Amino acid sequence: MSAVPRPLLLCPVCASPLEEVGQSLACARGHRFDAARQGYFNLLTGRGSPFEGDSVEMVDARDRFLGSGAYAPLRSAVVDAVLQHSGSPGVVLDAGAGTGYYLEGLVGRSPGCFPVALDISKIALRRAARRLPGGISIVWDVWRPLPLADGSVDVLLNVFAPRNAEEFVRVLAPGGCLVVVTPRPGHLSGLEAVGPLLSVPAHKADDVLASFGGALVETAREDLDYVLSLPRGLARSALVMGPAARHAPAEGRSGGKADGAGAPLEVAARFTVQVLARGGRSSGRADGTDG
Ligand SMILES: C[S@@+](CC[C@H](N)C(=O)[O-])C[C@H]1O[C@@H](n2cnc3c(N)ncnc32)[C@H](O)[C@@H]1O
Numbered sequence: 001m002s003a004v005p006r007p008l009l010l011c012p013v014c015a016s017p018l019e020e021v022g023q024s025l026a027c028a029r030g031h032r033f034d035a036a037r038q039g040y041f042n043l044l045t046g047r048g049s050p051f052e053g054d055s056v057e058m059v060d061a062r063d064r065f066l067g068s069g070a071y072a073p074l075r076s077a078v079v080d081a082v083l084q085h086s087g088s089p090g091v092v093l094d095a096g097a098g099t100g101y102y103l104e105g106l107v108g109r110s111p112g113c114f115p116v117a118l119d120i121s122k123i124a125l126r127r128a129a130r131r132l133p134g135g136i137s138i139v140w141d142v143w144r145p146l147p148l149a150d151g152s153v154d155v156l157l158n159v160f161a162p163r164n165a166e167e168f169v170r171v172l173a174p175g176g177c178l179v180v181v182t183p184r185p186g187h188l189s190g191l192e193a194v195g196p197l198l199s200v201p202a203h204k205a206d207d208v209l210a211s212f213g214g215a216l217v218e219t220a221r222e223d224l225d226y227v228l229s230l231p232r233g234l235a236r237s238a239l240v241m242g243p244a245a246r247h248a249p250a251e252g253r254s255g256g257k258a259d260g261a262g263a264p265l266e267v268a269a270r271f272t273v274q275v276l277a278r279g280g281r282s283s284g285r286a287d288g289t290d291g
């Protein structure tokens, strides 16, 4: 972890500022959180959460899939969106960061930023912490008040992950932006050949915008569509890393016997990348390619 900018982190027990003390974070009232051996901080200590983070199986699958470069065009689009809005972002929070893939891409192009990976899955954050040695990875439940100071985040990323609109607005700095990625109907179609898929509801991006009730306005929206040619093993990873994995029968979840067998599958990637900011900016909405 490199020096944490201040004020940024708040004690989850008493809401006083958290400071770095050696390998720990501590507040003036004596609450202290030690770094896990793998480098992340679990601020949810002693508090359990009803929400389930991604499992080892899902995180392994996601790491394999992202490592193949299948979502590299999406990562570029996310980083472009960030840099177009904020030429040189300071603190960048990824809420539901998973393995830190998108933050890693941003750090690669904007080395001066301070990445904060937040996720409820320790398993995912072990990898994020490795990928983001110059930032901080914190285990937290996005549905609780975030352990971050008001207006402390210059850029907030939210990629296929839950959104707490009220808290996102609170932590976003004036002039900051939120970049949200959602799937569109037909996303991952083609994967049915390896297991059941959950359908993607229409108008997700509109729902995202509406969920902010006017506190944030949309300054850009781009649809990004392309076709992936996935070897069978990777196609199974795509299935296992997503929400369908929780509902799929065991056969659809295994990386199984037939890995690698059969022709690659043509699979659709269909995303929307949205940029939201506090009111007052002009809309730069750009509907992108749809094919
Ligand atoms: C579909 S994954 C996306 C991960 C990452 N953004 C990516 O695209 O690679 C959703 C992530 O949200 C996390 N998550 C789910 N519920 C959460 C919660 N209540 N608080 C924080 N993270 C949560 C999961 O652990 C998982 O890492």
Ligand SMILES: [Zn+2]
Residues within 6 Å of the ligand: 011, 012, 013, 014, 015, 016, 027, 028, 029, 030, 031
């Ligand atoms: Zn405290």
